[in-house]
Amino acid sequence: MTHTPARRPWYRPMVARRPDEPHRASTPLELFFDLCFVVAVAQAAAQLHHDVAEDHIGHAVPSYLMVFFAIWWAWMNFTWFASAYDTDDDLYRITTLVQVTGALVLAAGVPRAFADADFSVITYGYVLMRLAMVAQWLRVARTDVHPGRRACGRRYAIGIALVQVGWVLRLALPDDLLVPGFLVLVLAELAVPIWAERVAETTWHPEHIAERYGLFTIIVLGESILAAGIAVQSAVDEHKELAGLLWGAGAGIVIVFGMWWLYFDRPAGGLLTSMRVALFWGYGHYLIFASAAAVGAGLSVAVDHEIHEAHLGGVAVGYAVAVPVALYLSSVWLLHVRPHQHGLIVAAYPVAAVLALLAPLTPAPVPAVALLVAALVAVTVAAAHLENRPAVGSTP
Structure with missing residues (x-):
């Protein structure tokens, strides 16, 4: 008798995975996610190369550090979330692919950011990635069986969403406030996990x-x-x-x-x-x-x-x-x-x-x-x- 594999469901509750789960390896979706992010990394490194070769070091270094923060932070947030809540249902896969799309939009905006200090396209791609992350945390807030982790999910969703409003508003700032605004928003992004994890820690592996x-x-x-x-x-x-x-x-x-x-x-x-x-x-x-x-x-x-x-x-x-x-x-x-x-x-x-x-x-x-x-x-x-x-x- 042949065995028919169980069909992957459209939707599963976001229940935290065990932190001591044996033989926990990266999934094909995670590897694909990394591969798509490399496009953005390659764009950032290429622009750094060209600006430094042209002796525009004062412009190249801060531009590179800002662009790379957007790449790294979006990648890192997905990685830790997936370690705790990878349900691999259809909705999870679709939401992750939305994040990948945001990474590709971000990559497309890198040359403009270096050439003209125009971070609008990068911001749109970044916000798209982060709003997809909000959707994932809202699923946790709704379906995790642990009350503390539901509260943690709500904190993540609220914190990330508020910071994304800040990134969009930053586009309207005058040029002399763009870097200070960036630094403030970076601190806000870094603070969200610290604030959210205080109510209950996620079960990363x-x-x-x-x-x-x-x-x-x-x-x-x-x-x-x-x-x-x-x-x-x-x-x-x-x-x-x-x-x-x-x-x-x-x-x-x-x-x-x-x-x-x-x-x-x-x-x-x-x-x-x-x-x-x-x-x-x-x-x-x-x-x-x-x-x-x-x-x-x-x-x-x-x-x-x-x-x-x-x-x-x-x-x-x-x-x-x-x-x-x-x-x-x-x-x-x-x-x-x-x-x-x-x-x-x-x-x-x-x-x-x-x-x-x-x-x-x-x-x-x-x-x-x-x-x-x-x-x-x-x-x-x-x-x-x-x-x-x-x-x-x-x-x-």
């Missing part, structure tokens, strides 16, 4: 959250390799200057490979021991994601400099790579290393970050940064062997 963040880190690092690879390919096709380009490309690959190694040196799920720790860890990943994507933009700027198309001096080009690498190392140290490790490895990260900031003063800044990252990986491997713990990905 630590290993699932760690896996989701790890997957997005891989995607962002992959975007850095892709951006640098495309820049090298275009340069080779047009200029045929192979020696310097391949030397720089090899150094860039070492940097990104080392960044991957350092992030995944040990599992992160065990670090998320409480809501307070998880919020700090989750919020801190803004710096990890933004710096990882910015490394790709910096490597592309280095390629432009090699073929004499960047309007920057050699030191400034070096800092286009060194600054995001130093920020990445500092963020990984703050979130993964300092609170939970000891000995030489705890000091090695800050030392490597400081030395990375000095690398642009050398004749070959990108290879110097690559050498520092490789040395930090070597120290990490040595520390792992001294602790007698398994290497990354090995079976105990």
Whole structure:
């Protein structure tokens, strides 16, 4: 007798999933969600590359940080919600696809935001994503069996909706108030989860959250390799200057490979021991994601400099790579290393970050940064062997 799979329902009550659920893995919908968000990440990194190469650093950096906040915050909110309330019914899937549509609208507005400081399209896409999130929380407020979590859902829905009104009203502010208005609204967005979770904590799954963040880190690092690879390919096709380009490309690959190694040196799920720790860890990943994507933009700027198309001096080009690498190392140290490790490895990260900031003063800044990252990986491997713990990905 053949077994007929049960049909996925149109609607299920939003009942919280168990935080100790075994074998909790990312779903195909979550992976598709990440993939679509990469479009926005790629747009932000590409615009950062072009503005820095044109020596518009004062405009490029704040624009990039603002755009990346919108990308990261919408992704992060869906990730934590899905960890607690992924019902996978038809309505949940449709609402999530609305969020994906908002991400694509946001991505379409990135060039305009960088070129003309026009954040209207980005705001429309962002608000669309966030209002879909309001709909999800209203389902929780209506159907969760736990009274406290129903109240939590109401707080999330109210808080998110009010902040979205603020984002729309910000579009009418004069130019000199746009940045202060942005900062106020960012603080409001960050405060909503803290306020909502006070009444009752959602039942997020630590290993699932760690896996989701790890997957997005891989995607962002992959975007850095892709951006640098495309820049090298275009340069080779047009200029045929192979020696310097391949030397720089090899150094860039070492940097990104080392960044991957350092992030995944040990599992992160065990670090998320409480809501307070998880919020700090989750919020801190803004710096990890933004710096990882910015490394790709910096490597592309280095390629432009090699073929004499960047309007920057050699030191400034070096800092286009060194600054995001130093920020990445500092963020990984703050979130993964300092609170939970000891000995030489705890000091090695800050030392490597400081030395990375000095690398642009050398004749070959990108290879110097690559050498520092490789040395930090070597120290990490040595520390792992001294602790007698398994290497990354090995079976105990």
